Amino acid sequence: MASTNHPIRVAILGASGYTGAELVRLLTRHAGASIVALTADRKAGQSLGAVFPHLAAVVDDRALPPLTAADEVDWDGVDVAFFGLPHGTTHAVAAQAPERVKLIDLSPDFRFTDPETYSLWYGIPHGAPALQREAVYGLTELARAEIVGARLVACPGCYPTASLLPLVPLAEAGLIAIDEIIIDAKSGVSGAGRGLKEASLYAEVAEGVHAYGVAAHRHAPEIEQAISRAGGRPVTVNFTPHLMPINRGILASIYVRLNDGVEVEDLRARLASVYADEPFVRVLGEGQVPATRHVRGSNHALIGVFKDRLPRRAILMSVIDNLVKGASGQAVQNMNLMCGLEETVGLGQQPLFP
């Protein structure tokens, strides 16, 4: 597709959520892509600027298509489709897309190799097991080769992205005890989406913090699948998410035990080596502490490595913007790879601070 001379024609299904709006933000400034379809079943007929006034300038500039129902998409004019639909609804829609259309899913519907695991955690049968077999789990830096040739990429969840970037290389190299991993994660509210829930109201979130989904969050099996694969044996992990009164950002504070003969500096060296040439992942120097505000609005991930006071243990700190590297940015990064473009195109946004 890189050899064609038209821009990539992009459809965004589920454009009325925060990840949809973020895709529009990124793709309207993308040198090699053009948005040709936007869907939002309940807001069909409206302009995107009506749903997201902050994008109104964009609508004018670029004449974005109006929102339509998902089944009104004219697939003939689409090269790549992003799916930002609620879980359980992507299977059917994705199965309808012509074979030549590349599919990039931001929902959990294609993240699990084993449809049974999906079914167990999401409470519904997997609706497209055949498609599942060709799906690639798209944590870009760790699956680049598979993503390049893929037709269907399942983008990781925001928490798994933040957690796996530091953990997978360490698990693969056998540096840490993979059956004792404790992930204390903190997320901004946009991760819960734009749906109406009492727990997402300003007055319920501001000026307070709390855990949720303790020992029962659906990102736990997703993390476990990847760690198990990296470590070569099935494991469970502690994954404990907390809600923060911020819009964007995930911080994963990860507590690990070192394997015999391994020192903390070996962890940092391994990660520094793996990510040495990565444009979006930085391993910080000794003593540097990553903060979510250092990556707000950008596709970067920052990773810190610390010695624990407890002997033979280390602490990993990983931060991303949940809507960018944790969702829409990584999705665009994957599109670039799938379509033969430079991986960084359209992702040059720098962090916005303060």
Added chain:
Amino acid sequence: MASTNHPIRVAILGASGYTGAELVRLLTRHAGASIVALTADRKAGQSLGAVFPHLAAVVDDRALPPLTAADEVDWDGVDVAFFGLPHGTTHAVAAQAPERVKLIDLSPDFRFTDPETYSLWYGIPHGAPALQREAVYGLTELARAEIVGARLVACPGCYPTASLLPLVPLAEAGLIAIDEIIIDAKSGVSGAGRGLKEASLYAEVAEGVHAYGVAAHRHAPEIEQAISRAGGRPVTVNFTPHLMPINRGILASIYVRLNDGVEVEDLRARLASVYADEPFVRVLGEGQVPATRHVRGSNHALIGVFKDRLPRRAILMSVIDNLVKGASGQAVQNMNLMCGLEETVGLGQQPLFP
């Protein structure tokens, strides 16, 4: 003192910080106490209402004394002195107080049984080792008997209060592996005080989260001292504090390994039993998640107990308001005990939500 018929005459040394203001908030509505002296060296001569306009109504109502320098306190008219001074400065001032004055310190200056530990972590020699020997570590619920008869009570730090309320009873009972405790703590900004630091500016804190003092925070040895004493042998702990964009509140998410033969419900049962009759500590039922906003402005602590996905492990969640139970509220609670008053006097404030 309870038998006298005058209210307890209270001096607050270091009244221009947030803990000082919080002491005033609590003590001006305290039925058995009267504030007779307020000090703030750099603001001497000002009214407290000028320094804290939210207390201006109180100043009018109760005719609070003006701020003076610490060395202007007329000790003859003082029964109890609260010290909210910077660490390293309390030793000298406390040593000057007459023997009959009860001393309640909110700084770390008297928290360590071993002056060497204090000196090691705070970088200065202990200035009053003799006084140290009579100091009681005032985590009220766990040291009530000692507090009643004490002349000098060192109030615990905010993080230690949140961490030790769930941990000490479990360590004492031998239910958890005390040398593997991981405390991922989240705190509001008021814990850093009213001093001018770039890291405390609104624009540096809002819309972001980050860890700080990783493996090096001064509350770690304080927690270790108490766990070591409870468990009968010296241990270190993982204590990892994080700064949250909230004014008030601490959440300690604590990851523990169960000792052999112990189940998660044994932990809950032990804590429920220990705190059954406590007015300020509540152990939540299964599945209930404590949130800092549930205790904002009140002297309560809430504790949740959860099964981990990792086998043989549990998660403890503990929340307090760092300025109340984590500082000034606990200090007043201790004053009540030391002076023979009902322990709850002046601490009836309910949480303010939203």
Added chain:
Amino acid sequence: MASTNHPIRVAILGASGYTGAELVRLLTRHAGASIVALTADRKAGQSLGAVFPHLAAVVDDRALPPLTAADEVDWDGVDVAFFGLPHGTTHAVAAQAPERVKLIDLSPDFRFTDPETYSLWYGIPHGAPALQREAVYGLTELARAEIVGARLVACPGCYPTASLLPLVPLAEAGLIAIDEIIIDAKSGVSGAGRGLKEASLYAEVAEGVHAYGVAAHRHAPEIEQAISRAGGRPVTVNFTPHLMPINRGILASIYVRLNDGVEVEDLRARLASVYADEPFVRVLGEGQVPATRHVRGSNHALIGVFKDRLPRRAILMSVIDNLVKGASGQAVQNMNLMCGLEETVGLGQQPLFP
């Protein structure tokens, strides 16, 4: 009623909203009242602690009644009923209460002397015009005599409370041009209630400000009714509310033209005189700027008076906590008056800062 020796038996209808929770917060510590009924139609059967976990400690302490449907209230055991129901629903319920029960309404249903005005702005007919005739508009400091003998008090809206406290005494005294009043008001989010609205989501509110209801907010006619009455002729006002990313607090910045011969200091003098002995209203000295955080959680109002750069004009600044003086606190203040209690009982909460 003050002469009886039982506490006032209180019913709270509509206890699952923020104003309901705030009534519970205040009344559980009220020395002369006891909550005997709590209603919330959609949450009937639940405990209040399940709906508002921050009140759980209270539930235990005081054995609050469970939530019931509004029509399950046993009126025989009720002396005073607070109505925190959605507008349009209070008329019918209030009409069912026995004559001997005192009624305190926090909704707009009884705020308008003229049922037509109500009908015009709320889009429904007034359902209890007979009751309306005995309703007193309960801005406590300015209607104390009428409130004392009233059976039905309609508590003012939050914005009107903040606006009218400074404006009415000036309009009555003929000091300002009442047909040119501009009220730029800023409110926290709790004023919008706990209902599920996209506009109340954390991510839609945090890190931004905007106006709403420009020239069309329902508190405008309420303010106009009071100013017109005070000034002796019908007027309209500019009332422009803005949503702030805070939980609690209203700041009304009011721009007024001085009448001939009047100076700014005359305004301050008038207000200082009117409110000289008021426990909850303070007129600040020259140059002192009121802030919402100075009254957070308390029943206080602070008023500042400033000279404008524009000749012959002044600026009034007024702050309250919208849930306390702007709703539940003023309701309790009115209850105290109606029942012959000291007006300040149960309202001693000091501001919570930070």
Added chain:
Amino acid sequence: MASTNHPIRVAILGASGYTGAELVRLLTRHAGASIVALTADRKAGQSLGAVFPHLAAVVDDRALPPLTAADEVDWDGVDVAFFGLPHGTTHAVAAQAPERVKLIDLSPDFRFTDPETYSLWYGIPHGAPALQREAVYGLTELARAEIVGARLVACPGCYPTASLLPLVPLAEAGLIAIDEIIIDAKSGVSGAGRGLKEASLYAEVAEGVHAYGVAAHRHAPEIEQAISRAGGRPVTVNFTPHLMPINRGILASIYVRLNDGVEVEDLRARLASVYADEPFVRVLGEGQVPATRHVRGSNHALIGVFKDRLPRRAILMSVIDNLVKGASGQAVQNMNLMCGLEETVGLGQQPLFP
């Protein structure tokens, strides 16, 4: 300069403040500019990434120069200098720059045509009255022709930018009464800079709002200068700024009286006409309310026009990001004009929401 084939060589003097960081954010992605010098006297010797970790990725990518003292700048290699220095310090430094270097000042030092006005409001004599005479007040959309040929541009303050964009065209057209303008402005905290002030601490700002500088803010005379010029006679204005608990954003709510024969729609039509082809200023349709979050991180301004309830009056609402259109973005926009580049280069950042 546009005809040369090297990128514009830019020096940023005062790079350790928020406007300096924002200049770096914008200029590192600017296709026609290259940063060759960064100064920060008190942080000389540090890397910018050490001072602003969120820019650390940029430092690596582009090899930014280290921070130096202002007097170490090698002017031979500089084409354009941005001054983000404290007021009162720019005069001397700017006077040292060679004649061929274009100067863009973000401080107030060159904003006043009359050095006496500067001196009166800033309390110090004007240090470079000769330079002042060639300074252009750089509100880009309203002074484009002058900016193109200017050597020295004084960028407007953030509040004046938000206020003057709607007001100047209306004053010029004689549509509004210019001696009765009331500007109630709301700003985020970043406008106060990164300096250490108690009033900028998180705990002093969060969860509250208040006015400041009432009738005495230094942006008042700046606004008055522009309105007076546009209206052809000297006027004063009401300008009342308020501090909001947000990082970025200004909302100016402006209350104006219509001149005889003018209707509200005439105001909207005038503004729509003036800004019809502007890339960064949008006049919203009837009923659309601008919000600061719609422009966060972008160089856009949004303007709404509303009918007042008061007869013959209108309300203007204007929003910008104070650090972009209100400071660094407008500065870059001016640089583009001064250097013959397309005005929008480097300013394509879209708003970041949520």
